[in-house]
Amino acid sequence: MIDKKLLDILACPLCKSPLRYDKLKDELICRADRLAFPVRDGIPVMLEDEARTLSSEETDALYK
Numbered sequence: 001m002i003d004k005k006l007l008d009i010l011a012c013p014l015c016k017s018p019l020r021y022d023k024l025k026d027e028l029i030c031r032a033d034r035l036a037f038p039v040r041d042g043i044p045v046m047l048e049d050e051a052r053t054l055s056s057e058e059t060d061a062l063y064k
C-alpha cells in the first residue's frame with residue numbers, strides 16, 4: 001500500500017500524467033504510456049526501466 005497523499009503528488013515520469021494505483025498488484029499505472037510502476041516497501045519506483053508494459057486489455061480493465 002502507498003500513502004494517499006503521496007499518490008496525489010506522483011506523476012508519470014514520462015508524460016507527467018496523474019497515476020492510478022492498482023491495489024491488487026501494488027503498482028502505479030500510467031494509462032497514456034500503458035506502464036505499471038512497481039511499489040517496493042511502500043516506495044513507488046518511478047523509473048521507466050523498472051516499469052512493466054501493460055496490454056491494452058489490462059489497461060482497459062483498470063479504467064473501466
Ligand SMILES: [Zn+2]
Pocket residue numbers: 012013014015016017030031032033
Ligand atoms: Zn505516462
